[in-house]
Every structure is written in structure tokens, then in C-alpha cells.
Amino acid sequence: MAERVLVKGTEAIGEAAVRAGCRLFFGYPITPQNELPEYMSKRMPEVGGSFLQTESEVATINMVYGAACTGRRVMTSTSSPGFSLMQEGVSYMAGAELPAVLVNVVRGGPGLGDIQPAQGDYWQATKGGGHGDYKLIVLAPSTLQEAVDLIGLAFDLADEYRNPVIVLADGVIGQIMEPVTFPEFRDPDTLPKHDSWALQGAVGREKHVVTSFDIDPVVLEKMNFELVDKFERIESKEKRWEEYKLDDADVVITSFGTIGRISKSVVEKAREEGIKVGLFRPITLWPFPYERLEEIVKGKKLVLDVEMNMGQMLEDVKLAVKDNAPIAFYKRMGGMVPTPEEILNALKMELGR
Amino acid sequence: MAMQIIQKKPESLTDKEFTYCPGCTHGITHRLVAEVLDELGIREKTVTVGPVGCSVFAYQFFNTDATVAAHGRAPAVATGIKRARPDLCVFTYQGDGDLAAIGTAEIMHAANRGEKITTIFINNAIYGMTGGQMAPTTLLGMKTTTTPYGRNSNNDGYPIHVSEIIKETKGVAYLARVKVNTPQDVQKAKKAIKKAFLAQLKGIGFGMVEVLSTCPTNWGLDPVAALKWLDEHMVPEYPLGVFVDKVGDEQ
Amino acid sequence: MTTRIIFAGFGGQGVMLMGQILSLAGMLEGKHVTWMPSYGPEMRGGTANCTVVMSDEEVASPVTEKAEVVVAMNIPSLLKFQDDVIPNGFLFINQSVIDRDSNRTDINVIKVPCNEIADELGNLKVSNMAMLGAVVGGTDIVSTDNLFKALEKKLGSKASMIEINKQAVMKGYELAKASLVK
Structure with a gap:
């Protein structure tokens, strides 16, 4: 059996993402989740990945959008006010059907609130948050082992459904230490390649377009219906408790x-x-x-x-x-x-x- | 006797007809970018990041993999793509509302990081798609649908000089302001665009070309008058030139 | 069985580290354990504190009103947490800093002259380890074996410090054992 290690919540989430094959992390400092980007800034270069501290959460989520366009596994983390700033990009990602894992370590609100544990972002996470008709898969861990397991699941669900997945944590999950067992490193060759749609250069094939946009309402409605079908599929298959x-x-x-x-x-x-x-x-x-x-x-x-x-x-x-x-x-x-x-x-x- | 093709549509453009207004110079700049992609042989490794604005349909026109960014965020999206796939060539195509108003932070920081991407910045001093409102680059005194009495610096501030601001950031490898209203200028613009791509391909840093462009529809001029207006009014405010060139001479 | 331990003191007294080393020792002992740093209003008033919950079963709540063990490294911590100790529980008092007695008579109170022990060993920095040793000596919550293993893991990069830390632990450990016999 794999070794149990005593880790902090933010670190558990970060390492779980690395093990799941995440090699791209974009983030902006905000308490109480700073140890997570700090951990990723150290870890990404070690595993041949890329870490970037961005100029804002607005930029962050759009970098996540860009990275996700290539079909590679990408993650960001933030806390409540930062997640509010990301909503525009999240809506675009849902519309463009881009897989990514978004961690929100929820703190007290509304507004600047405070930096203590809270759950006030439930509506934002589950009912939309940004504009338009979309849903995000929302996973809520209660222990660090569960956080580790759900991060792996989050990447898999994001890839399977081409949809952003939120891991909704809070300051307690972020700050506590518990022993966890990490999964083995995911073999990169087993990760979904998304060759059928991702932006990887149109070599010997028709160009790929990733967008949440279509000016023609007939076409856009069709896109909307397809999204709804997908959300219904998720509803029928992915409930966990x-x-x-x-x-x-x-x-x-x-x-x-x-x-x-x-x-x-x-x-x-x-x-x-x-x-x-x-x-x-x-x-x-x-x-x-x-x-x-x-x-x-x-x-x-x-x-x-x-x-x-x-x-x-x-x-x-x-x-x-x-x-x-x-x-x-x-x-x-x-x-x-x-x-x-x-x-x-x-x-x-x-x-x- | 065999016929010889002396001119053809670049491979890097699709067959989709441009949706731009008659006399708008977006089309010229699209073609220049496409010719450069062809000449550099990079169409198959290029990703186009389109903006929100008149050129929101750029993703349909360029025959490359493409996406559409949220308004102003194209440099961030391009950064994400490039960090994920450094082997790809990534460029953004943005207007002045997109790049110089709502997207100021993203362009500034992409330039300052020396992000290895290329940006084509269309400056026509007006919001086209939304119906002729004031842009950050609108000239003083210029009438738009939101400056019906003319742009007044006391209320609206001054035309923003993005290139002059960005040239001070250390990550910029190539930066020039060009125009495309005469055949000679078109040739110069193409050279600049090529260098802005070479800055990326050679891994030197961020490359950008600001293209002074016309908007006959929202300027309320016919196409020929618009070309002339550009010389008379835009150029004095936005002088042409190469601000940064770390690429050096080709070949 | 579940044991809840609150470590409290000034920032800089090594309160968080004590909790983390004990948690690690608990993990090595094969127990379930959760370490949680001070949160909410607990953070006010200049005391740093953390709670360790150690259990044979999966730890449910990391948050607690009562504790089997409270470690008070300074006076504000004593005043704040002494009433949280359950009857027959343990209160460890850093005698070097706290010049008064607890108001509780229904619990085990063990006073540890942390600074003096550390001073005797020649390094004031190990005073928290004297206290940690006392906690383990008083409660037998983990073995000294696992405590030392945890110490080595945690201080890995400062190998030269391990020996003196172990000595401080043993001094505290023996002192606690002796004071329980009394």
C-alpha cells in the first residue's frame, strides 16, 4: 500500500493535481489559498510543467481557457472574491466546452468579507455564477483524503464531459493537515488527447475552432440544446453523496x-x-x-x-x-x-x- | 500553353467571404497576416485568437486552428495556449476597444512578460461593432455616438498611445506602428507583421504591430475619403515608426 | 478513542510545530489525525493556537469546544483555554512564562519549566520540545519512538538540532511522569 503522508490541505490538492497529470497552473494570490499556487510554483518546474502568477483573476481564467483549448490538463485556484472575477471566463469555458479544474477555497463574504472558512459561494458554484445557460460540476470534499480523490475525479469528469469542474473547498479544508495517500502518477499517455477538437495546429486536417460564439440564433440554440443534453447526462450519471x-x-x-x-x-x-x-x-x-x-x-x-x-x-x-x-x-x-x-x-x- | 498563376488567395485564408464594411482596411490586414503565415510556412502550427469587436469573425477567416477570446482577454488566452504548447505559433488580432480599453491589463502584462506571442492591433479610433462609440484612441474633437459634441479631454481624457506605453516594457521584442491606406504602406506593414511573428518564432519575446485603420461607416466618410482622413488626422496623432526591433534584419 | 489537544501560546513559541510533530507521530502510530491552525475569533488577542484530534477512527470534526488536553504556553492561553479541558483531562502549563495557577481542580495540571530545561541544554529554541515531551509523558498519547521519528522527519534538514531536541523531549517527558506519580 502506498505511503501515508501528513500534508496541508492546499498541498494535498496541489499534489493530487500533479499526480492526475496537471502540468499547467495559473493563479493570482488571495488568502486563504496562497500555499496552493506557492506549492505549484515549486512543483511545476520539477515535473516539466508550467506555472504562471498572473496579473489578475480575470487574466488567470482566460489563460486557463487558452491552455484548456489545447486539450491539456490545467487548473487554477482562488478564493471567493477572485472567483467572482473569474465568472466571465468560466461562462465562456462552459459555452466553449472546455475541460479544466477550478478550486475555490471559499472565505467569508459578501464583498471583501474576511479570510475565514465559509460556504457562501454555494449558489455561485451550483446555479451558474456567470451569464447564460450552463452548469458546472461541483465537488465538495470534507476531508483531505477525499480532496485528493476528488481532484483526480474532477480532471476525469472535466475531460469526459468537456466541462469545467469546481472543487469547492473552504478555509478549513485548505488549512488543516491530515495524513493522505496519494494515487500513483498518471501515465501521460493514458490522458485524453482531445485530438478531435483541441487547438494543436491544423496539420493535415481541417482547422479546429473552439468558441462559445455563434451569431446565428438557430445555430446557437442548437449549441444550447446540446449543452442541456450534456447536463442531463451528467445529472443522470454523476450524483455522489x-x-x-x-x-x-x-x-x-x-x-x-x-x-x-x-x-x-x-x-x-x-x-x-x-x-x-x-x-x-x-x-x-x-x-x-x-x-x-x-x-x-x-x-x-x-x-x-x-x-x-x-x-x-x-x-x-x-x-x-x-x-x-x-x-x-x-x-x-x-x-x-x-x-x-x-x-x-x-x-x-x-x-x- | 500552360497558364501561370501570378496571384492567388493565401492558403492561410479560408474561402469565407469577409464580413467587413466596404472600404474597411481589416481585410487588407487579414490578407497581410495570411501572406506572412504562408511565407513563413507556419499555417499548420498557428493558432488564431480572435477578439470581440468587428473582427470577432477572424476565427472564420484565418485557415488555422482558432478561438475567440472574451472582450480584451485575447493576450491572456494566447498566453494559456502558448504555455501549454510552446511549439505552436499564437497570435491575437484585436481592435482598439478590445486591446486599449477593456484589455489594457492583459496586453500590458503579456508584453511585459515577453510572452512569445504576436499581436495585431487595429487602431481605427472608434468602436465599430457596437455602432460607432468613442474608443480610447478616438481623437480629440472627434464626434462619435457617445461623444456627440466631439471628444472633450476634460470629460473623456486623451487618445491613448498604447505602443508608446508598451515600448517601455522590457519584454517587447518587436513593436511598430504602420498604416495600410496606400500600396507602399501595405508593403511596409507586411514587413512589420513578418517581424512581429519572427520575434515569436525566434523566441525573443513579444511582438506587436499597431495598424492605423479606417472605419468609413462610423467615420461617416466614403472609402476613399476615409483613406485620406487617416493621413490627415490619425497619423499626426499616432506617428508611424518602429519602436522596438530586437529581431534584426531578415536573412 | 479520540483525543483532542489544543496547543496555545505566543507566535514564535513553536506552538504550531508542536502540534504538527505530534500529528506526525500519531500518523506513524497508525492513528487518524487532524491538525488545524487557529481560525475565526480564536486568532484574535495575540495567541496562536492549533488543535490536534487523534483517533482510532476517522476524525470527524476538526473543530471542538472541549479538549482532553490543553497546552498553555502563555498567560492569555491559560485564561482562554483552561475551562475547555474536560474533567480528568490534562492541562500543561509553561511555568517559565505563566506565574499563576489554574482555577481548575478537577483535572491533571502539569507545570513544565520549559525555558529552564532548554536553557540547561544550552538552546532556548528547544523549550517547546520540552513541553511536547511533557505532553507525551503525561498522556502516553504516542510512543517516544514515534515522537522521535516524527521529530527527525520534521527537522530533517537541521540534523544537528535533532539530538538536543530529543534531550529536551526526554527532560519534559520524565518531568511529567514524575509529577504524575506525586
């Missing part, structure tokens, strides 16, 4: 990312007090696992959604739960991270205990 102690549970906690793991401690503590609680943790925030959540909550006493935002995933939870169970919501914001103890107290209040 974790179920934890749900079989005998009376109460279902729904939460993602860092709160997802904190909620596991709540489950344990509640059970010590005789309250049967289980956890449903979406791993793909888009596509959201509506059907499975609906199935699970039938006959439950309570669904408690817990987030570090004003109730963003709550909307999807409501869409899934419908009137099958009462829903309560507990939130912290502004970079405040709830402890298991306070979530348990909130849960007991809801149950009238």
Missing part, C-alpha cells in the same frame, strides 16, 4: 464540505444522548442528489440542514425533501465555524429537548 448512520435515524442532518464532517461528530454525540441522528452529505453539489435525499427523509422526524451561509443548499434540500419531513436550518456566517456541541444544542432545541 455519503450516507452515515441513516438506517435507524429519526433525524437527518444535511450538510456539505467541512460542516459535513463536523456533523458526523454531532451524529455521534447525539447518539450518546439517545437521539438517533444520521447524516446525508452531498459530495456533488451539482448535480445535487435530490432523489436519494427524498427517499431517505420519508418518515423522519426532522431534517436539519446546517451550513456556513444564509441557507443556500437549503433550497436544494427543500426541493428534495418536499413535504416528506419538517425542515430546520442552523447557520453560522462571516467565517464562523460551528462546533459539534452548538449544532447538537440547536438540534435539541428543534426537537424540544
Whole structure:
């Protein structure tokens, strides 16, 4: 078995990307994710890749667009305000069907906010963020091992569907250290070449064009329909989630990312007090696992959604739960991270205990 | 008796008909770029990065792999392509709104990094595609749809001299301002464009050619008058010349 | 079993490093472990702190209100975290800097003269290692074997420092063992 190593979250994400065959990284400094570009600036030259510190997140995402046009694996990382700046380029990439992995280490907002862990970018990530009809695959890790695994998956999904994939982390995931096992280095020869569409020089073939643009509405609508077909394909195939102690549970906690793991401690503590609680943790925030959540909550006493935002995933939870169970919501914001103890107290209040 | 072809369309242009207005000099510059790509034998390794603006359709006209960048971001997109595939030749084709207004940061930093890409910068002192609004390069006193009383420096600032600013950055390997309103100027422009590509191909640094261009439609002139207007008004504000040449003489 | 340890002190007292070395030792011991640096309001007030959660099972919450072990390297840290120790838990006090007692009587309090130990060894920089040794001596949370391995891994490039760090660890370790016997 491969060696376990103790690494910081940002480093885990960076090394996982390198192992997945990423040889191109563009980034602009913003807290709390600076160790990731720093790591890549050291690592890229070691593996024959290219690292560039850009003049802005606007430039960053367009460099990612350019690199992705060649069919090579490319990644960037940023934090909330930086991701807002990238939205134009993200929309273009979705329209042009370009594969890339975008890491957002979410911090407190809106505006400048602060540099502490938060989940306030859920809507931006899952509902669009930029202009036009598009979806991004959104993966939310809750541990560093999961972050490592999801980075590999993110590149594979990006390539398979020719679509940008977001890894939505937060300051906790970015800053903690945990032992992880890295996968082996991906053999570059096994990576998708994208020869059928990528810009690699029109040698002995018709030219390739990569664009999100067509002036003719008849043609553009056709492009739109094709995108929708793709998104429906992703919805039918790529929903991922974790179920934890749900079989005998009376109460279902729904939460993602860092709160997802904190909620596991709540489950344990509640059970010590005789309250049967289980956890449903979406791993793909888009596509959201509506059907499975609906199935699970039938006959439950309570669904408690817990987030570090004003109730963003709550909307999807409501869409899934419908009137099958009462829903309560507990939130912290502004970079405040709830402890298991306070979530348990909130849960007991809801149950009238 | 065999017939001899003395002139033909460059291979680096597609059969697609240009969509530019009558008298617009975009078409001339397109052809010059295509001739240079042919002469350098690099069509098959070239990627065109088109802009947003009148030349948004450039991706259809150049017979190379191509993409369209977001408004102003072509130098960043070209950087991404070049970093991923240093073996390719990458050029951006941008207008003055794209390059000198919304894309100021991207062009400045691409030049300063000495990014090994080539930029063709069309300066016609006006926004064409959106309907004749003021460009950053619009001349003082010039009437546009957003300067109906003429560009007023007190309100609108001054015509921006991108080449004069960029020439100070150390990464630039070739930089010239040319015009294409007479046959002689067309020949000079082609030489400049070739050098701007050679700057990239030889790995020296960033190459750019600013092409003073006409916009009869939005200037409100007929094509011939527009060619003359360019000499009378554009050239005094934007003097022609080679600002940087680290490429040296060919062959 | 899950053990939560809070290390707190001034920036520069090597608080983060203590937590990281212990985490590494825990990993070498085959345990699940999470190290988390100070976050949110914890960062205010000039104290640096980190939390280590070590467990036989996968670590769920890296965030905690209570801890089995608190290490206070300075007075603000003592005042801030002493109430977080669970009954019968451990509070380690850096006696060289903290001139007062804890208000807790339901926990194990172990005082460590970190600076004096380091001074005796001839290098003040190893005072945090004296404390780390005491933590391991007092709680047996990892073996000294794995602690030394972690130390060597972490200080790899400063091989000359390893011996004196180990000595500091052992001094703290023995002191903690002795004070528990009392």
C-alpha cells in the first residue's frame, strides 16, 4: 500500500493535481489559498510543467481557457472574491466546452468579507455564477483524503464531459493537515488527447475552432440544446453523496464540505444522548442528489440542514425533501465555524429537548 | 500553353467571404497576416485568437486552428495556449476597444512578460461593432455616438498611445506602428507583421504591430475619403515608426 | 478513542510545530489525525493556537469546544483555554512564562519549566520540545519512538538540532511522569 503522508490541505490538492497529470497552473494570490499556487510554483518546474502568477483573476481564467483549448490538463485556484472575477471566463469555458479544474477555497463574504472558512459561494458554484445557460460540476470534499480523490475525479469528469469542474473547498479544508495517500502518477499517455477538437495546429486536417460564439440564433440554440443534453447526462450519471448512520435515524442532518464532517461528530454525540441522528452529505453539489435525499427523509422526524451561509443548499434540500419531513436550518456566517456541541444544542432545541 | 498563376488567395485564408464594411482596411490586414503565415510556412502550427469587436469573425477567416477570446482577454488566452504548447505559433488580432480599453491589463502584462506571442492591433479610433462609440484612441474633437459634441479631454481624457506605453516594457521584442491606406504602406506593414511573428518564432519575446485603420461607416466618410482622413488626422496623432526591433534584419 | 489537544501560546513559541510533530507521530502510530491552525475569533488577542484530534477512527470534526488536553504556553492561553479541558483531562502549563495557577481542580495540571530545561541544554529554541515531551509523558498519547521519528522527519534538514531536541523531549517527558506519580 502506498505511503501515508501528513500534508496541508492546499498541498494535498496541489499534489493530487500533479499526480492526475496537471502540468499547467495559473493563479493570482488571495488568502486563504496562497500555499496552493506557492506549492505549484515549486512543483511545476520539477515535473516539466508550467506555472504562471498572473496579473489578475480575470487574466488567470482566460489563460486557463487558452491552455484548456489545447486539450491539456490545467487548473487554477482562488478564493471567493477572485472567483467572482473569474465568472466571465468560466461562462465562456462552459459555452466553449472546455475541460479544466477550478478550486475555490471559499472565505467569508459578501464583498471583501474576511479570510475565514465559509460556504457562501454555494449558489455561485451550483446555479451558474456567470451569464447564460450552463452548469458546472461541483465537488465538495470534507476531508483531505477525499480532496485528493476528488481532484483526480474532477480532471476525469472535466475531460469526459468537456466541462469545467469546481472543487469547492473552504478555509478549513485548505488549512488543516491530515495524513493522505496519494494515487500513483498518471501515465501521460493514458490522458485524453482531445485530438478531435483541441487547438494543436491544423496539420493535415481541417482547422479546429473552439468558441462559445455563434451569431446565428438557430445555430446557437442548437449549441444550447446540446449543452442541456450534456447536463442531463451528467445529472443522470454523476450524483455522489455519503450516507452515515441513516438506517435507524429519526433525524437527518444535511450538510456539505467541512460542516459535513463536523456533523458526523454531532451524529455521534447525539447518539450518546439517545437521539438517533444520521447524516446525508452531498459530495456533488451539482448535480445535487435530490432523489436519494427524498427517499431517505420519508418518515423522519426532522431534517436539519446546517451550513456556513444564509441557507443556500437549503433550497436544494427543500426541493428534495418536499413535504416528506419538517425542515430546520442552523447557520453560522462571516467565517464562523460551528462546533459539534452548538449544532447538537440547536438540534435539541428543534426537537424540544 | 500552360497558364501561370501570378496571384492567388493565401492558403492561410479560408474561402469565407469577409464580413467587413466596404472600404474597411481589416481585410487588407487579414490578407497581410495570411501572406506572412504562408511565407513563413507556419499555417499548420498557428493558432488564431480572435477578439470581440468587428473582427470577432477572424476565427472564420484565418485557415488555422482558432478561438475567440472574451472582450480584451485575447493576450491572456494566447498566453494559456502558448504555455501549454510552446511549439505552436499564437497570435491575437484585436481592435482598439478590445486591446486599449477593456484589455489594457492583459496586453500590458503579456508584453511585459515577453510572452512569445504576436499581436495585431487595429487602431481605427472608434468602436465599430457596437455602432460607432468613442474608443480610447478616438481623437480629440472627434464626434462619435457617445461623444456627440466631439471628444472633450476634460470629460473623456486623451487618445491613448498604447505602443508608446508598451515600448517601455522590457519584454517587447518587436513593436511598430504602420498604416495600410496606400500600396507602399501595405508593403511596409507586411514587413512589420513578418517581424512581429519572427520575434515569436525566434523566441525573443513579444511582438506587436499597431495598424492605423479606417472605419468609413462610423467615420461617416466614403472609402476613399476615409483613406485620406487617416493621413490627415490619425497619423499626426499616432506617428508611424518602429519602436522596438530586437529581431534584426531578415536573412 | 479520540483525543483532542489544543496547543496555545505566543507566535514564535513553536506552538504550531508542536502540534504538527505530534500529528506526525500519531500518523506513524497508525492513528487518524487532524491538525488545524487557529481560525475565526480564536486568532484574535495575540495567541496562536492549533488543535490536534487523534483517533482510532476517522476524525470527524476538526473543530471542538472541549479538549482532553490543553497546552498553555502563555498567560492569555491559560485564561482562554483552561475551562475547555474536560474533567480528568490534562492541562500543561509553561511555568517559565505563566506565574499563576489554574482555577481548575478537577483535572491533571502539569507545570513544565520549559525555558529552564532548554536553557540547561544550552538552546532556548528547544523549550517547546520540552513541553511536547511533557505532553507525551503525561498522556502516553504516542510512543517516544514515534515522537522521535516524527521529530527527525520534521527537522530533517537541521540534523544537528535533532539530538538536543530529543534531550529536551526526554527532560519534559520524565518531568511529567514524575509529577504524575506525586
